[in-house]
Amino acid sequence: MNHHGSQGHTQSQRTADRTRIAVIKAKILELERLLSSLNEEKDILQDRLDAYTYPVLTLPNEIVSEIFIHFLPVYPKTPPMIGRSSPNVLGQICRRWREIAFGTPALW
Incomplete structure (x- = not known):
């Protein structure tokens, strides 16, 4: 639902929305770091498997x-x-x- 230009938006609602966006961005950053770490671990494990001689x-x-x-x-x-x-x-x-x-x- 788009609230841009809505007359009913109060200053406190805008502040709450900005805060919520900041929280979401922080969670996204945390998940991106976790994803990067997991990809690095996966690559290390794959390299180890690739080097294994059956x-x-x-x-x-x-x-x-x-x-x-x-x-x-x-x-x-x-x-x-x-x-x-x-x-x-x-x-x-x-x-x-x-x-x-x-x-x-x-x-x-």
Whole structure:
């Protein structure tokens, strides 16, 4: 509701409005500082996660390929080409696994 130009606005109401605006601005400033602090903390945690090396990613490609081969059902059964038991699932984990899976002819 816009009260600008309203005849009913008293000096005390204008003072109260100015005070309320000051309180709101102070709260906004406090929240902006908190948001900034939380963003900094999030960035630190993300950097820590990004720097983490998962042990499985340190295995040589040949070992990972051998593990992938054991993912397949035992011969003469053939793996499905779709679904959770498909070798395609291995290629959906990350780029490295996709390259290893598609570069392992025994999976296909």
